Amino acid sequence: MRHPIPRNTWKDWPAPAAPSAMVAVRAGRLFDSKSGQMLSKQVVLIEGERITSVGPEGRITVPAGVRVIDLSQATVMPGFIDAHSHVFESAPAKGETAVMVAFVAAASAEDCLLAGFTTMRDAGSHGNGNADVAVRDAIDKDEIIGPRLSVATSGIRLPKDARGPENARAAVRAQIKDGATHIKIYPTGGYSFTPEGELQFAPGNLTLEELQALVGEAHANKVRVMAHAFGGDGLKNAILAGVDSIEHGQGLTQELVNMMVQKGLYYDPTIVRYTLASIDAGDKGKTGGKYSIVPIFEKNLRMAIATKGLKVVLGTGVDGAMYPYGSQGREFEALVKYGMTPARALQAATSLGAENMGWEDQVGAIETGKFADLVAVSGDPLTDITELQRVKFVMKGGHVFLNQMTGGMMSSR
Missing domain, CATH: 3.20.20.140 (Metal-dependent hydrolases)
Known part of the structure; x- marks a missing residue:
């Protein structure tokens, strides 16, 4: 039996803009899976299929022309x-x-x-x-x-x-x-x-x-x-x-x-x-x-x-x-x-x-060098765990496969 999921998949997204393959994700809340803490106002920089940088908005500079996925009203977690x-x-x-x-x-x-x-x-x-x-x-x-x-x-x-x-x-x-x-x-x-x-x-x-x-x-x-x-x-x-x-x-x-x-x-x-x-x-x-x-x-x-x-x-x-x-x-x-x-x-x-x-060097956390596997929900799962049954955004290896958060649109900085 399959569980029906509304789709707005990677096929709906435009191809990465040349020449830059970098994408920035703005996260209103970001779950640090190592500490178990929820961080606020974070930026994740992604190049290709890997994460290149993660940190607070004030510390991470998004280069000009880089496409930004706005999840500032969402909770972002590792896949x-x-x-x-x-x-x-x-x-x-x-x-x-x-x-x-x-x-x-x-x-x-x-x-x-x-x-x-x-x-x-x-x-x-x-x-x-x-x-x-x-x-x-x-x-x-x-x-x-x-x-x-x-x-x-x-x-x-x-x-x-x-x-x-x-x-x-x-x-x-x-x-x-x-x-x-x-x-x-x-x-x-x-x-x-x-x-x-x-x-x-x-x-x-x-x-x-x-x-x-x-x-x-x-x-x-x-x-x-x-x-x-x-x-x-x-x-x-x-x-x-x-x-x-x-x-x-x-x-x-x-x-x-x-x-x-x-x-x-x-x-x-x-x-x-x-x-x-x-x-x-x-x-x-x-x-x-x-x-x-x-x-x-x-x-x-x-x-x-x-x-x-x-x-x-x-x-x-x-x-x-x-x-x-x-x-x-x-x-x-x-x-x-x-x-x-x-x-x-x-x-x-x-x-x-x-x-x-045995894959902790590749997945399981939003960290530099790991695969850009990200999941987002609208609310805070630390206060309502059932939020995780209503996933709105899925990225695997830098490719967006589901997006019900931003209407399928990304902006350039």
Whole structure:
């Protein structure tokens, strides 16, 4: 499912005026993702796809003839980062072709960009093999519109994918060869309830030794590992093995969270996706209306967010079916609901999100040398976090893809 977004895209903008390729953005408010502070009356100078200077209006001189984007009545932030996305909703259904599914994925990527998500870590192609690599490459070549993507190809799901440490290492090498820029693993199975209502998790899919081999091989190749982990021994072993991030984590305990803090792991809870009414109804339907994982997850989530030092990032699990593309801004509101300040929620999708991916030298902050990825909203998200569900302006790499703030017009100084 796609989330309809009104468009005033890059195609509506005039080409950069020769000879200067510089653009200036005047920001009424600018979010500093490193400090978590909101700055007032800032200027961002951009040349090509990179930021060349940032500072207060009185300190930054806009050269004569440079085009100015006037966002003086808006809040400007770094482009958002979704730490857990799926641009492919599913494998081709009966009657569909791979080409049809690819077209939908391309449109979905555009919806995500227009919602302000200029970078995404895709968490698996949902049965489409290495097609996420093709989408990433098409975006990088400007053949389609979408966020910067890190991709995982098909992921390493079951013991048959990585039986024994040597096969585990080989599986990692194969995925990197196929184009993966991070590794997605599935160390845990599902969950169920005992007749007394105790939540229990299925045995882990991968042994500790296999997980250690997977992580070691990935890190030797300078590639990070994200672990789809619900709970039980599979979750604990993923933490012990040193994966880079835990995804979902419904069965987290204080002990496990403390281990994550000690090891410097990131936590990506994907809140909206896993607190849906359909999850609650599904569990209760299987247990005679008695039990659901949702309130357990909510309790553990509050505990995790309240734990000092835990690096929580924003990831959505957006997949079109249960989470419409382009609606990821709801995740900010969810993070605040479960204990974050609005500033911390914004950092979860900017500076921390970039660190989680290992891309902090390129994205995640409005700083000199980084990509000119900017998002703007009308109000102040530090006082109303739902503003982030109403993105009005999106720039990625110096190109404006959405502008509902200035009527599609820029002025020259």
